[in-house]
Amino acid sequence: MRKDGILSRMTRRSRTSPIDDLLSILSRLPWWLCLVIGVLAFLLLHSIASQPYPASVSPKDIAGSMTGSVFRAAAMVGQYVLPILCVAAALMSFVGRRKRLELILHTTEGGSSAAAIDAMSWQDFELLIGEAFRLHGFAVTEKGSAGADGGVDLELMRNGERFLVQAKHWRARQVPVEVVRELAGVMPFRRAVGAYVVTSGRFTRPASDFAEGRGIELVNGPKLVGMLEQARASLEAKRNGNAPRRDSPASRGPFAAAPLQSVIPSCPSCGTQMKLRTARNGPNVGRNFWGCSSYPKCNGTRTA
Numbered sequence: 001m002r003k004d005g006i007l008s009r010m011t012r013r014s015r016t017s018p019i020d021d022l023l024s025i026l027s028r029l030p031w032w033l034c035l036v037i038g039v040l041a042f043l044l045l046h047s048i049a050s051q052p053y054p055a056s057v058s059p060k061d062i063a064g065s066m067t068g069s070v071f072r073a074a075a076m077v078g079q080y081v082l083p084i085l086c087v088a089a090a091l092m093s094f095v096g097r098r099k100r101l102e103l104i105l106h107t108t109e110g111g112s113s114a115a116a117i118d119a120m121s122w123q124d125f126e127l128l129i130g131e132a133f134r135l136h137g138f139a140v141t142e143k144g145s146a147g148a149d150g151g152v153d154l155e156l157m158r159n160g161e162r163f164l165v166q167a168k169h170w171r172a173r174q175v176p177v178e179v180v181r182e183l184a185g186v187m188p189f190r191r192a193v194g195a196y197v198v199t200s201g202r203f204t205r206p207a208s209d210f211a212e213g214r215g216i217e218l219v220n221g222p223k224l225v226g227m228l229e230q231a232r233a234s235l236e237a238k239r240n241g242n243a244p245r246r247d248s249p250a251s252r253g254p255f256a257a258a259p260l261q262s263v264i265p266s267c268p269s270c271g272t273q274m275k276l277r278t279a280r281n282g283p284n285v286g287r288n289f290w291g292c293s294s295y296p297k298c299n300g301t302r303t304a
Contacts, residue, residue, distance in 0.1 A: 019085070022085060022089075023085060023088060023089050023092065026085065026086060026089030026090075026093075027089045027092035027093045027096060028093070028141070028142060029089070029093060030093060031090040031091070031093040031094040031097070032090070034086045034087070034089045034090035034093055035086060035087070035090050037086050038082065038083040038084075038085075038086025038087055038090070039083070041078070041079075041082040041083055041086065042079050042080075042082070042083045045075040045076075045078045045079035045082065046075075046079045048071060048072060048075035049072055049075035049076040049079050051068075051072060053069070053072075096127075099127065100127050100128070100130065100131035100134075101131065101235065103120070103124060103127060103128045103131065104128065104131055104132065104135070104228060104231055104232055104235060105232065105235075107120075107128060107228055108228050108229055108231075108232040113225040113228055113229075114200070114221060114225060117169075117200045117221075117224070117225075118200060120169075121169075122167075122169040125167055125169040125200070126142065126153050126154070126167045126169075127142070128228070129153075129154065129165065129167045129198050130142050130154050130165075131231070132227055132228055132230075132231040133154065133156055133165065135231040135234045135235055135238075136230070136231060136234065137158055138156040138157065138158045138163070139156065139157040139158065140154055140155075140156055141154065141155040141156075141157075142154055143155065151166055151179070151182040151183045151185075151186050152164045152165070152166060152183070152186055152190070153165055153166055153167045154167070155190070161193045161194075162190060162191055162192045162193065163192055163193065163194045163195060163196065164183060164186065164187060164190060164192045164194075164195040164196070165195065165196045165197075165198060166179060166182075166183050166195070166196070166197045166198070167198050167199075168197065168198070168199040168200075168201070169199070169200055170199050170200060170201040173201055174201060174202045174203060174204045174207075175197060175199050175201065175202070175203045175204065175207055175218075176204050176206070176207060177204060177206040177207040177209075177210050179197060179207065180197055180203075180207045180210050180211050180216060180218070181210060183195050183197060183216060184210070184211075184214050184216060187215070187216075187278055188278050188280050192278075193215065193276050193278070193288070194215040194216070194217070194288075195215065195216045195217070196216070196217050196218075196219055197211070197216065197217075197218050197219065198219040198224060198227075199219065199220060199221065199224070200221050200224060201220065201221055202220050202221065203218050203220055213287055213288070213303075214287050214288060215276075215278070215287075215288035267292040267293075267294075267298060267300035267302075268300050268302065269292065269298050269299070269300035270292065270294065270298045270300060272292055272293055272294050272298065272300075274290040274291060274292055274293060274300070274302060275290070275291055275292075275293045276288055276289075276290060276291075277289055277290070277291040289301055289302065289303060290302035290303070
């Protein structure tokens with residue numbers, strides 16, 4: 001079953017337990033951070049659980065004593081349960097990261113990237129895209145299937161700015177304009193300065209026309225293959241302890257630098273450096289534009 005529809009995502013969400021949710025959240029962290037959290041949780045809960053019970057309790061303190069007893073009982077259990085969960089999450093995180101790296105290597109071997117991408121599931125496709133962005137210097141948050149995503153599968157951060165990603169594992173179909181329009185509508189609410197729609201297929205002409213000038217980059221099948229080759233080059237350079245050369249595949253291409261920030265213009269009114277903004281209302285809602293950084297003192301704008 002494909003990942004389509006808000007209702008199906010909410011149904012999957014309702015079937016998970018709190019422990020599953022906690023494991024899912026922790027496993028998205030680096031494995032070593034999971035272990036650190038486990039150690040801190042044990043130390044904190046152990047200090048609570050080891051507190052002595054009062055020798056005698058006055059009638060006025062019965063309620064407080066009962067509350068303290070409940071907390072200590074919960075801490076006695078939690079001091080072992082939470083660290084175990086953290087260790088399990090660390091293992092899941094470690095295995096998951098290895099899987100993501102193996103996906104990068106598998107899809108870039110022997111010149112069969114397109115076939116390898118088409119053969120994978122949409123879940124692996126999202127992991128692959130996330131790892132590729134990670135290897136290009138972004139901090140990646142995978143939204144997964146934990147509820148309605150509002151048209152967003154990944155959130156990226158770099159240099160303090162947020163980018164959104166929608167992954168469409170469509171082998172033959174063309175991605176329609178509705179997908180791009182949905183992502184453009186989400187950008188202002190997520191305070192994103194840019195976005196990507198990544199597909200193994202193609203985009204319709206209306207989708208390409210709508211994305212133009214809105215800070216949304218469309219990545220089709222051939223462009224995706226180049227993105228993965230750049231990611232592999234970056235991975236190999238890191239494994240060899242070298243930074244990618246400026247003329248290497250890993251140092252160029254659409255993901256080597258944030259596409260919206262290559263040149264920051266000056267305000268035509270006051271000469272101050274401008275800031276990339278997104279129109280929140282009016283006929284150009286969703287479009288990016290350059291606004292004076294001293295706004296509202298200065299209302300100077302430029303087209304992005």
